Amino acid sequence: MENFEINAKVRTDIGKGASRRMRHAGLIPAIIYGSGKDPVSLSLSHNEIINSLNNESFYSHILTVNLDGKSEKAVLKDLQRHPYKPSILHLDLQRVSDTEKLSLRVPLHFLNEENCVGVKQDGGKISHQMTEVEISCLPKDLPEFIEVDLVNVKVSEIVHLSNLIIPENVELASLAHGDLPVASVNLPRGTQEEEDQEEQKEEQKEEQ
Known part of the structure; x- marks a missing residue:
């Protein structure tokens, strides 16, 4: 497992001019804030942070923040990127x-995309x-990622949030917003199978 450390210094110079x-x-x-302690303003090395952000695990990992000879555990809660420059x-x-x-x-992490039934057998996308x-x-239970196995997903099938296998002692908070779609397999537009399916749908509508 990755071990990420952030070297920080207390920032006393506050304000837009100081930040610039x-x-x-x-x-x-x-x-840095939370856990019943006062918020503390920090300054961090831009190069160190940029290098760490290139690693996907940094976003969902317990980080060690080294500050004034002491260390605290923290997670990356939010970051503000420059609108067009590669900077934080x-x-x-x-x-x-x-x-x-x-x-x-x-x-x-989407698994078995190449071996997906809907892709391999029916040419789906x-x-x-x-x-x-x-x-x-x-x-202690924080997962670095959630796996989504697509091997048995057929054409026109949708994988929803409720279909995900979540590790023990972990709650899927995203479900609070509804059982939303995560991934799907569909035929490329314009294929004969898709046209046949559209015709069947139109016929069913006319029969109703």
């Missing part, structure tokens, strides 16, 4: 407690409606 000066110096303004403007870190559940978005989901759990 920090960014020119290769630093990122940030904040601000970072939010949330402290974690071993006894408090945390809510976090974790990525979906896979569409991803989601790339991540929100979960709730204690830090």
